[in-house]
Amino acid sequence: MRIETLCTGDELLTGVTVDTNSAYFAERVFAAGAMLDRNEVIGDRMDEIVEALRSLYSRADFAVVSGGLGPTSDDLTAEAAARAADVPLELHEPTLNRIRERFRSRNIEFTPNNERQARIPRGAEVVDNPWGTAPMFVVTSGRARVCFLPGVPREFHKLCDSEVMPRLRAALEKGGTPPRAVRTLKCFGIAESHIDHQVRDIPQRFPGVRVAFRTTLPENHLKLWAEAGTREAAEALLAQAETAARGLLGSRVFGADEDTFSAVVGGLLRKQGATVALAESCTGGLAAAILSETPGASDYLVGSLVTYTPAAKTKLAGIAPDLLGREGPVSETVTIELARAARGMGATLGLAVTGYAGPEAGTLPVGTVFVALDAADRGMNRRLQLPGDREQVRRLAAYAVLDQTRTYYRGAA
Amino acid sequence: MRIETLCTGDELLTGVTVDTNSAYFAERVFAAGAMLDRNEVIGDRMDEIVEALRSLYSRADFAVVSGGLGPTSDDLTAEAAARAADVPLELHEPTLNRIRERFRSRNIEFTPNNERQARIPRGAEVVDNPWGTAPMFVVTSGRARVCFLPGVPREFHKLCDSEVMPRLRAALEKGGTPPRAVRTLKCFGIAESHIDHQVRDIPQRFPGVRVAFRTTLPENHLKLWAEAGTREAAEALLAQAETAARGLLGSRVFGADEDTFSAVVGGLLRKQGATVALAESCTGGLAAAILSETPGASDYLVGSLVTYTPAAKTKLAGIAPDLLGREGPVSETVTIELARAARGMGATLGLAVTGYAGPEAGTLPVGTVFVALDAADRGMNRRLQLPGDREQVRRLAAYAVLDQTRTYYRGAA
Numbered sequence: 001m002r003i004e005t006l007c008t009g010d011e012l013l014t015g016v017t018v019d020t021n022s023a024y025f026a027e028r029v030f031a032a033g034a035m036l037d038r039n040e041v042i043g044d045r046m047d048e049i050v051e052a053l054r055s056l057y058s059r060a061d062f063a064v065v066s067g068g069l070g071p072t073s074d075d076l077t078a079e080a081a082a083r084a085a086d087v088p089l090e091l092h093e094p095t096l097n098r099i100r101e102r103f104r105s106r107n108i109e110f111t112p113n114n115e116r117q118a119r120i121p122r123g124a125e126v127v128d129n130p131w132g133t134a135p136m137f138v139v140t141s142g143r144a145r146v147c148f149l150p151g152v153p154r155e156f157h158k159l160c161d162s163e164v165m166p167r168l169r170a171a172l173e174k175g176g177t178p179p180r181a182v183r184t185l186k187c188f189g190i191a192e193s194h195i196d197h198q199v200r201d202i203p204q205r206f207p208g209v210r211v212a213f214r215t216t217l218p219e220n221h222l223k224l225w226a227e228a229g230t231r232e233a234a235e236a237l238l239a240q241a242e243t244a245a246r247g248l249l250g251s252r253v254f255g256a257d258e259d260t261f262s263a264v265v266g267g268l269l270r271k272q273g274a275t276v277a278l279a280e281s282c283t284g285g286l287a288a289a290i291l292s293e294t295p296g297a298s299d300y301l302v303g304s305l306v307t308y309t310p311a312a313k314t315k316l317a318g319i320a321p322d323l324l325g326r327e328g329p330v331s332e333t334v335t336i337e338l339a340r341a342a343r344g345m346g347a348t349l350g351l352a353v354t355g356y357a358g359p360e361a362g363t364l365p366v367g368t369v370f371v372a373l374d375a376a377d378r379g380m381n382r383r384l385q386l387p388g389d390r391e392q393v394r395r396l397a398a399y400a401v402l403d404q405t406r407t408y409y410r411g412a413a
Numbered sequence: 414m415r416i417e418t419l420c421t422g423d424e425l426l427t428g429v430t431v432d433t434n435s436a437y438f439a440e441r442v443f444a445a446g447a448m449l450d451r452n453e454v455i456g457d458r459m460d461e462i463v464e465a466l467r468s469l470y471s472r473a474d475f476a477v478v479s480g481g482l483g484p485t486s487d488d489l490t491a492e493a494a495a496r497a498a499d500v501p502l503e504l505h506e507p508t509l510n511r512i513r514e515r516f517r518s519r520n521i522e523f524t525p526n527n528e529r530q531a532r533i534p535r536g537a538e539v540v541d542n543p544w545g546t547a548p549m550f551v552v553t554s555g556r557a558r559v560c561f562l563p564g565v566p567r568e569f570h571k572l573c574d575s576e577v578m579p580r581l582r583a584a585l586e587k588g589g590t591p592p593r594a595v596r597t598l599k600c601f602g603i604a605e606s607h608i609d610h611q612v613r614d615i616p617q618r619f620p621g622v623r624v625a626f627r628t629t630l631p632e633n634h635l636k637l638w639a640e641a642g643t644r645e646a647a648e649a650l651l652a653q654a655e656t657a658a659r660g661l662l663g664s665r666v667f668g669a670d671e672d673t674f675s676a677v678v679g680g681l682l683r684k685q686g687a688t689v690a691l692a693e694s695c696t697g698g699l700a701a702a703i704l705s706e707t708p709g710a711s712d713y714l715v716g717s718l719v720t721y722t723p724a725a726k727t728k729l730a731g732i733a734p735d736l737l738g739r740e741g742p743v744s745e746t747v748t749i750e751l752a753r754a755a756r757g758m759g760a761t762l763g764l765a766v767t768g769y770a771g772p773e774a775g776t777l778p779v780g781t782v783f784v785a786l787d788a789a790d791r792g793m794n795r796r797l798q799l800p801g802d803r804e805q806v807r808r809l810a811a812y813a814v815l816d817q818t819r820t821y822y823r824g825a826a
Contacts, residue, residue: 013449014625015440020431022454027428036426037461041435041452048450212427277725284705285698288719292697295772295803303725306701306717308710312690315758316716316729345728359708390708 001175003029003168004060005039006052008067008077009151012041021066021149021156028160032169033180033227044074046083053084057141062171064164067151069134071113078137081148082121085141092120095135102133124148127163131155136163145171179231181238183256184214185222185245188399190252192220198248202241208234209241218396219261222249251410254403262293265402268409269300269349276405277347278304279317279338280398281329282355282369287398302347307338317341328363330354332370336381339374349408350374353401355386357393369397373404380404414588416442416581417473418452419465421480421490422564425454434479434562434569441573445582446593446640457487459496466497470554475584477577480564482547484526491550494561495534498554505533508548515546537561540576544568549576558584592644594651596669597627598635598658601812603665605633611661615654621647622654631809632674635662664823667816675706678815681822682713682762689818690760691717692730692751693811694742695768695782700811715760720751730754741776743767745783749794752787762821763787766814768799770806782810786817793817 005025011017022039029036037060042048049068056063068077082089096118103110117134120126127136132155139146147167149159187195192213199222203209212223224245226238246253255264269276278288288304291297307313310329314321319337327333335354343350355369356362367388372381382404386396418438424430435452442449450473455461462481469476481490495502509531516523530547533539540549545568552559560580562572600608605626612635616622625636637658639651659666668677682689691701701717704710720726723742727734732750740746748767756763768782769775780801785794795817799809 010448011625013439013452014443015436015438017627018431018433018436023428023431025428026426030427035423035456037456038465039426039454043448043450052451212424214430278719280698283702284710284714285693285701285717285719288698288721289696289702289807292721293804293807297697298721301697301721303721303729304698304717304719305729306691306698306719308701308705308714308716312716312758316718345725391706394702394706 001034001061001172001177002037002059003034004037004056004063006056006063006065007039007041007151008044008049008065009041010043010074012067013043021151021153021160022064024153024157025064025160025164028165029168031180031182031225032165032172033177034168034172044068044076046076046080049076049080050083053080053146056146057084057139057144060144060146061175062168063144063146064160065146065148066156069117069148069150071116071133073113075116077148078116078119078121081124081137081139081146085121085123085139087122089119090122091115092118092126092135095120095126098128098135099133127159129155129159131158138167178227178229179234180225180227181231181234182223182225183238183242185224185242185249185253186255186259186261187220187222187249187252188218188254188261188403190220190249195220195222195249195252199245202244205244206237206241208237217392218399251406254406260294261399261402262290262297265291265405266294266297266300268405272348272409274348274405275300275302275346276349276351277302277342277345278401279342279350279352280304280306280401281308281313281338281353282357283353283394283398283401284308286394287351287353287401290398291402302345305338305342305345313338330356330362330364330368330370332372332381332383335370335372336374336379339372339379339381343374348375349405351401351404353397355384355393355397357390357397359390367393369393369400371397371401371404373408375408380408414447414474414585414590415450415472416447417450417469417476419469419476419478420452420454420564421457421462421478422454423456423487425480426456434564434566434573435477437566437570438477438573438577441578442581444593444595444638445578445585446590447581447585457481457489459489459493462489462493463496466493466559469559470497470552470557473557473559474588475581476557476559477573478559478561479569482530482561482563484524484529484546486526488529490561491529491532491534494537494550494552494559498534498536498552500535502532503535504528505531505539505548508533508539511541511548512546540572542568542572544571551580591640591642592647593638593640594644594647595636595638596651596655598637598655598662598666599668599672599674600633600635600662600665601631601667601674601816603633603662608633608635608662608665612658615657618657619650619654621650630805631812664819667819673707674812674815675703675710678704678818679707679710679713681818685761685822687761687818688713688715688759689762689764690715690755690758691814692755692763692765693717693719693814694721694726694751694766695770696766696807696811696814697721699807700764700766700814703811704815715758718751718755718758726751743769743775743777743781743783745785745794745796748783748785749787749792752785752792752794756787761788762818764814764817766810768797768806768810770810771803780806782806782813784810784814784817786821788821793821 338352358366751765771779
């Protein structure tokens, strides 16, 4: 079965806006067991859209077209959809009434150009869009079923999930595409090439399972997908492969699918009834900022001493000037002292990070980072050599200092 | 002149990787006075690539193809380029020697599959790629000139700037495309719709000038472009329109083109010989993290007291518990006190921010944010009601607290 997308909009061809709708759909197509065959992006020109749609109608089995369904004169998609299928545009009364009602309930004046959005190619299936004005519609032409959606990402996403995917899954099942189950394992502290090496035998050990990799700095994600005769069999196969992959990757896996690093660390602290306070140097507040991305973080995050200069380390964290002078502000001893000072804010755990993020090196090379954890029962600390530019070193260092909580509680959980 | 791009790679059709190469090229095409007509993304299948290239050769005047030039068996683009042009692939000796030399100098074993990358369609122009192994090559077929580039973003960007754009600009000049000059004005503290309203007369006042808008949360960018008979005339016209736009938008414009907010605020502090210290609550360290993104920030950033809990506000910043109880941790008085405590770290300016980032409201609604600045000569403070979700409120609040330095030094600069 051939699946395609077509996105229209001049803004997508000037570099002003990046098309993300097609990637959103592509990911879901893939999870459903198939793969997108082509994505085209074209501008707001009638002849161009009609030509592209004629090719699409003749080439694809299933397609999604996004954009150009608005009320203004440069919204050409509905008319092009009709022309390419050699049918007229017709006013769809239920849609017109819905749009009028929508405007009335919001106290917005209904102007004549808004009627455009109720004009649909004859014979098309019309699908209500509760998230916006323009409806979705589905044109069947030859063997192709083509869904037309608004380009507004929020409306596109909602309609894609609730209306397009059920239609696509039904078509795939009819076409005999095997069910697929997908899981993303999110890792920190292991390079993509090492994940690859660790899990290289998984596809052989579990026939029907494939692997893919994706880097979202500083996280590396392993994607597993399993195909089998039934959805239940695919889920069972995936579960086996996931257990094997987790066994190989160990604690490098911090979560799966929708989990975020911030919420995973926060959830662990919450579960332990613990609080945390930080002292940050090279990360400049980034570690606390990441931990506080999760709502309710004030239950476990006390605060952070961002001591960006040596003087601030003395003033805020009480680090003796002679220690700073002797060991250097980026050093194991100073980092351990900073972690103690952080815990002194009244937290269960004190975390600290110092380092050289670059581009200029200090007394140690760029990428040298120290992290430390201080608790009532014990302390931990590590020296790291992190790769990449300033932004990358800072993000890696922020994750590394927070990740110490996972190390500390390992086994205790 | 018709300009297109074609990107190949299965990873672009599974949602794993988003195609950013075409947007990179599109932005430069647009700045050069033209516009991309179409972008196609297809997978690694020989028949699909050959078919897409045949259409491209017959339809486009100038095109860029990216991806599929690597050494492995799923890298099919060079062979497809030859098939679609009905010419054979030929071994290009200078390229083969360059690749062998590259491997030798890096102590990497040269395996037979690496020879693939030296096989080029007969008659194509070969362009050295100092940033990677696979060369760029240019196929001329019919009226079309098609540049083939590696898909690795870094190599694509370098070759795009140094090799593709000079060829495109020459073709555009020959085709009579009027020269264009482009400027991006970066704004904070004004909504896109308000920028639109402010500058609505610019295209009428300056014929040949157009405007576009782009939001990169929490910044809003105004793009101005001017077309005229010569490059010098376009630059002069752009300068006039820019002066007018800056007059209308005033201090909301913090920079242009490659300027970053972090570097603009940092540059201002450096120019004033000033230092800054922060006290942050709802932003959780994000304001200091943004300011320290710029290399050399330790020249002007002392640090930040991230006081995420009321107890931390007392412990770290000496805010009296009864004041916190009476006024609330998110309040004008507490924010002013926090700014004083921040300056007490030994900085020229103390900045503070408190607020409710959501999703749950406190004693005040979500989006309520207080910012304050404390200096030796005077203090400033503001209450803001910021829109959006938790992430958006936090980013807006972080910018707002830092932006006070621009307000403070306005006129003094």
